[in-house]
Amino acid sequence: MSSPYDLAIVGAGDVGAAIARELARFDLSIALIDRGDVGAGTSKANTAILHTGFDSKPGTLEARLVARGHDLLLAYAQDAGIPLEQTGALLVAWTQEQLARLPEIEQNARANGYSATRHVPASELYRREPHLGAGALGALEVPGEFIICPWTAPLAWATQAHMAGVSVLRGVLVTGLERIDTGWRLLSSAGPIHARWVINAAGLYSDAVHAMAGLDGFTITPRRGELLVFDKLSRPLVSHVLLPVPTGRTKGVLIAPTVYGNVMLGPTAEDVPDREDRSSTGQGIDGLLALGARIMPELLAHDVTAVYAGLRAATEHTDYQLQVHRDISYVCAGGIRSTGLTGAMGIAEWVRDGLEAAGLELRATPGGLPDVRMPAIGQAQQRPFQDAGLIAADDSYGDVVCFCERVTRGEIRDAALSPLPPTDLDGLRRRTRVLMGRCQGFYCGARVARELALHTGVSANQLRETPS
Numbered sequence: 001m002s003s004p005y006d007l008a009i010v011g012a013g014d015v016g017a018a019i020a021r022e023l024a025r026f027d028l029s030i031a032l033i034d035r036g037d038v039g040a041g042t043s044k045a046n047t048a049i050l051h052t053g054f055d056s057k058p059g060t061l062e063a064r065l066v067a068r069g070h071d072l073l074l075a076y077a078q079d080a081g082i083p084l085e086q087t088g089a090l091l092v093a094w095t096q097e098q099l100a101r102l103p104e105i106e107q108n109a110r111a112n113g114y115s116a117t118r119h120v121p122a123s124e125l126y127r128r129e130p131h132l133g134a135g136a137l138g139a140l141e142v143p144g145e146f147i148i149c150p151w152t153a154p155l156a157w158a159t160q161a162h163m164a165g166v167s168v169l170r171g172v173l174v175t176g177l178e179r180i181d182t183g184w185r186l187l188s189s190a191g192p193i194h195a196r197w198v199i200n201a202a203g204l205y206s207d208a209v210h211a212m213a214g215l216d217g218f219t220i221t222p223r224r225g226e227l228l229v230f231d232k233l234s235r236p237l238v239s240h241v242l243l244p245v246p247t248g249r250t251k252g253v254l255i256a257p258t259v260y261g262n263v264m265l266g267p268t269a270e271d272v273p274d275r276e277d278r279s280s281t282g283q284g285i286d287g288l289l290a291l292g293a294r295i296m297p298e299l300l301a302h303d304v305t306a307v308y309a310g311l312r313a314a315t316e317h318t319d320y321q322l323q324v325h326r327d328i329s330y331v332c333a334g335g336i337r338s339t340g341l342t343g344a345m346g347i348a349e350w351v352r353d354g355l356e357a358a359g360l361e362l363r364a365t366p367g368g369l370p371d372v373r374m375p376a377i378g379q380a381q382q383r384p385f386q387d388a389g390l391i392a393a394d395d396s397y398g399d400v401v402c403f404c405e406r407v408t409r410g411e412i413r414d415a416a417l418s419p420l421p422p423t424d425l426d427g428l429r430r431r432t433r434v435l436m437g438r439c440q441g442f443y444c445g446a447r448v449a450r451e452l453a454l455h456t457g458v459s460a461n462q463l464r465e466t467p468s
Contacts, residue, residue: 404437
């Protein structure tokens with residue numbers, strides 16, 4: 001790592017991975033650096049929605065890049081096999097005040113270039129979502145909203161970048177930045193890393209990396225969002241993403257199906273001082289259950305199979321903190337909030353254009369990026385255990401290890417031998433769905449750890465002890 005890179009990208013979440021992929025098209029030496037695994041920070045815990053940007057603030061970078069990112073990721077997901085389903089969304093009004101706000105929200109959508117919204121009267125709303133609680137007055141339909149796998153997207157971007165020659169340095173913590181004649185010396189847990197340019201995509205720590213570069217202007221205040229995941233038997237209750245009318249501070253609590261066949265309720269929105277505080281709280285869970293009882297009472301008759309919390313990189317500003325500092329060869333992609341997954345590919349284009357405008361020569365490499373096709377882990381896709389031809393060719397795809405999620409021995413092996421293999425059970429979970437089901441690994445955890453250890457050389461005991 002003492003050999004200088006042209007670019008060092010700090011952070012391998014949605015934004016960093018998308019930037020790495022975009023810049024891998026060019027004749028540049030690039031390092032993508034993360035203290036953990038790809039997509040293992042903020043990016044792994046969100047509401048898993050591909051947004052249209054209809055409710056973004058018009059005129060902001062976020063509004064423009066989310067709209068662009070939506071179109072780019074929609075096309076990319078289909079090419080790369082990222083699980084994706086077009087459910088559309090219904091923005092449900094429960095009070096006269098909320099109902100009166102729908103035309104304003106529709107006008108906002110049009111200002112953002114999205115004109116496919118439509119008013120839905122209460123009678124139609126209940127025909128389309130018969131399990132809604134009583135009292136809804138109408139809705140605004142947003143047909144362009146999709147549900148998506150939040151884990152496969154950054155893994156696909158990083159894998160494609162890696163296959164194109166990007167050095168993906170996982171488990172490397174950047175602890176400081178020093179200016180040198182040739183650019184930057186990044187101090188890290190793996191020793192010094194030299195690069196001409198530094199790109200800050202550090203998520204919850206983007207303000208800290210910004211300060212390492214000698215800059216200020218924004219502060220991250222982690223905003224914790226708790227969510228409940230309901231058993232797959234609840235999936236027939238919900239056809240659309242059911243959105244609340246948003247407030248100035250939060251988009252509110254939603255009910256949404258997932259691409260894994262579950263139903264999700266959340267998130268809460270609570271500012272917390274600790275950037276690692278992903279704990280769930282009794283107060284948060286009780287509040288979600290109370291809202292769920294109003295929005296869809298029948299949902300609460302089903303079992304909650306998982307509770308989790310994510311942290312959003314909220315700042316004091318109402319927009320992304322995207323900056324190019326040509327004089328010090330530094331780019332900041334910080335303050336990326338809950339729309340980061342959708343906006344990532346648009347942000348990556350913005351960074352590319354900013355670097356070129358700052359004088360970095362971008363020469364496209366012959367042949368473009370290598371093709372990538374991700375494992376089929378979506379409920380609407382054909383999974384390996386369902387593919388008779390695949391099983392006939394390799395019976396490991398018929399050997400189910402995780403029965404709740406129907407994950408096979410062949411899929412665990414493939415993940416362990418992939419270009420960016422998991423280093424722990426959490427990484428395996430995000431690549432295969434293993435351990436995600438009703439039993440949360442109670443029945444299969446020991447065998448899953450053994451199967452992963454078989455191909456990684458890490459002992460099963462070490463894997464079981466790795467925190468998620």
